[in-house]
Amino acid sequence: MRHTYPITVAGLKRELPICKVSDELYIGAFVVFGDAELTVACARELLKLAEPGSYDYMLTAEAKGIPLIHEMARQSGAEKYILLRKGAKVYMPDPLCVSDQSITTAGAQKLYMSRDDAALVKGKRILLVDDVISTGGSMRAMEELVKLAGGTVTGRIAVLAEGAAQQRDDIKYLAPLPVFNADGTVKA
Template sequence: MSDLTETIDRLVRPIEDWPEAGVTFRDITPLLADPVALAAVIDGMVELAEQVGPIDAVLGIEARGFLFGPSIALRLGAGFVPVRKAGKLPATSLSTSYDLEYGSAVLEMHVDALHAGARVLVVDDVLATGGTMLAAADLVRQAGGTVAGNLVMIELLALGGQERLAPLGCASLRTY
């Protein structure tokens, strides 16, 4: 097992039955509190992102995509675009609804966040069912951009997100 995998296993704690029964939440806050571990995760995500090729923007999904996305964007020399939950953005926005592992939600992005033809890397912390990533891809398409790749720290294999994201795919540092 690699050092990075061991670090993730040691510092990301599973919380059973949260936010509801049957769901195992992956709490990344202990990892975020450790500057050496956080730097290693950012380094690992940047290495995976570089395999996508040149990008114009890193799109981070609220809320934990905001924790990794800006650092990755800076390292890649790209801009950062936040994708927010409904009603959180002040200017005219694009919108899409999607299903979660335990419900449904709406994501929004400012209508002028991307230029036509932009190559975008979508970043979040965990890939579960793939619904959130698919919603982000829909927003990118609505704005006239292209999803160049998807990137997460953790993928939960049993929930089938990778299959739902085909052919876009999603790179991850750790799978469970």
């Protein structure tokens, strides 16, 4: 039997499958891919968390942040947002790069910012956007790339704050998400 966790986020109810990260840690898998209704609702509510006029560009890392930030840009009328990649692409000569450790990715991963995007970020105020903040590793890597490019992070928002991330005072989020035991119960 697969355990699920019921959650209401952005006014919508969903059942998140509980997935094993390690023998001691299970998480509720929040995936916006393929759920247009959820993506639109979360983008709308995330924009409400963003301080109006406090940022020049929104920035996220692939992959699950892509539909969220795209919809946020569409709803807000933003003409450009910044996307960090998990691999260097041929159209990214000499990209900026930092290492990252995510709870949902085995081993270290790298994040890349194109030099074109770095030029846009320089001297600008940046709003970081993510789907779930857990350990904060991805958020730290995004922030490090913004600093390397000469920008300033002015806000950090996410759909969900998982586990200990709920205690952080430097992020805003739509809903809390606990972590779980193997039997599907919430970890104390």
